[in-house]
Amino acid sequence: MSVRVGVLGATGAVGQRLIQLLDPHPDFEIAALTASESSAGKQYSDAAKWRVDSPIPEGVADTTVGATDPEAVPDDVDLLFSSLPSSVGEAVEPAFAEAGYVVSSNSSNARLADDVPLVIPEVNHDHLDLIEVQRDERGWDGALIKNPNCSTITMVPTLGVLAQFGLEKITVSTLQAVSGAGYDGVSSMEIIDNVLPHIGGEEEKMETETRKLLGEFDGAAVDWHDVDVSASCNRVPTLDGHLENVWAETTEDVTPAEAEDAFRDAPGLDLHSSPESLIRVFEDPNRPQPRLDRNVENGQGIAVGPVQSTSDGLQYDCLAHNTIRGAAGASVLNGELLLDQGYL
Ligand code: NAP
Numbered sequence: 001m002s003v004r005v006g007v008l009g010a011t012g013a014v015g016q017r018l019i020q021l022l023d024p025h026p027d028f029e030i031a032a033l034t035a036s037e038s039s040a041g042k043q044y045s046d047a048a049k050w051r052v053d054s055p056i057p058e059g060v061a062d063t064t065v066g067a068t069d070p071e072a073v074p075d076d077v078d079l080l081f082s083s084l085p086s087s088v089g090e091a092v093e094p095a096f097a098e099a100g101y102v103v104s105s106n107s108s109n110a111r112l113a114d115d116v117p118l119v120i121p122e123v124n125h126d127h128l129d130l131i132e133v134q135r136d137e138r139g140w141d142g143a144l145i146k147n148p149n150c151s152t153i154t155m156v157p158t159l160g161v162l163a164q165f166g167l168e169k170i171t172v173s174t175l176q177a178v179s180g181a182g183y184d185g186v187s188s189m190e191i192i193d194n195v196l197p198h199i200g201g202e203e204e205k206m207e208t209e210t211r212k213l214l215g216e217f218d219g220a221a222v223d224w225h226d227v228d229v230s231a232s233c234n235r236v237p238t239l240d241g242h243l244e245n246v247w248a249e250t251t252e253d254v255t256p257a258e259a260e261d262a263f264r265d266a267p268g269l270d271l272h273s274s275p276e277s278l279i280r281v282f283e284d285p286n287r288p289q290p291r292l293d294r295n296v297e298n299g300q301g302i303a304v305g306p307v308q309s310t311s312d313g314l315q316y317d318c319l320a321h322n323t324i325r326g327a328a329g330a331s332v333l334n335g336e337l338l339l340d341q342g343y344l
Helices: 013-022 086-098 121-138 150-165 202-213 256-264 324-340
Strands: 003-008 028-035 079-082 102-105 143-146 167-176 228-235 242-250 279-281 302-304 314-320
Touching (some): 003 324, 013 028, 013 324, 079 324, 086 102, 086 143, 121 143, 121 150, 121 202, 121 324, 150 167, 150 302, 150 324, 202 228, 256 279, 314 324
Parallel strands (some): 003 028, 079 102, 167 228, 279 302
Antiparallel strands (some): 167 242, 242 314, 302 314
16 A cells, blocks of 8 residues: 655755656655645646656646645645755754654755764665654654755765775765756856856765764664765756765775776665666766766666776766755655655
């Protein structure tokens, strides 16, 4: 039987991707869509400026958008995917969890909270059991779990693989697509013929979320990894797909060929949306490119270029689809993990 799910912030860039991924999903049935007060009460097709590359699913188009309020969501909905602005998520996500809903959220609020699992299934699925600590501490019947920021998700699966060689220092420079800022995020006057060399808060998110994701969970708390991460984040005029240049220093000597083999052997999971191969390594130094490679493994894969050796360690470029693997697809994978692990 399908799990009845809802989408909070269903009209936005990530909300639309969530609907695209959830509509054909064999285990989830869309039963509630919410957005801001200006959308509530409207038909979804009137409230959303639909921009995803497939039609609005039948059955969604004429659904009435509800208020983002626990009392307005049917009780028989078990799982909510949240793609709300973080200021809104901060206020309402705990209220939904307290009311008994399990919330799988994209928003940045509470990602670093001690009792909130921050999860990429292929990297740290064991952190999901932090839900037990959360429920004990907060007395919730529901739960709140997070996926990381889109720029963090692009890089961390590769770091999860390199961790076997001992991670010491990571330096990363990003080239991030405009869809990462949401539909109203960057004006065309700012981004056409231009690169914006700073994305507010993004560097800090990469530096902190990476360490929590790579940390050890002992059943009570996550001990953050002590790797030193320095990030510089740039917005570029691509539509989808974040490309990142990574420099990695490891405690053990590792050759580029060994690193590439380890990437190719990255262990996967058997969830419905799991990629067959988590990391695709290209031999061509001109890859990965956003337009050509953002849809590897239906947008759930990580594309990596040839690994080079530098005076300090390794250098490589990686790429992921920011609204699929970096946002909506990440939440859906976490939803599938919650189902697999008996939390729904
Ligand atoms: P977006 O396009 O601006 O969409 C925001 C959504 O939230 C819309 O559905 C909007 O509804 C709703 N909303 C706004 N204010 C609200 C309020 N006061 N109460 C209830 N609903 C409200 O943003 P987005 O790009 O989809 O991002 C959503 C979240 O995911 C953000 O926290 C973002 O940081 C995070 N994220 C985004 C990406 C990405 O690649 N875009 C990646 C990772 C994480 P209306 O249409 O009614 O205004």
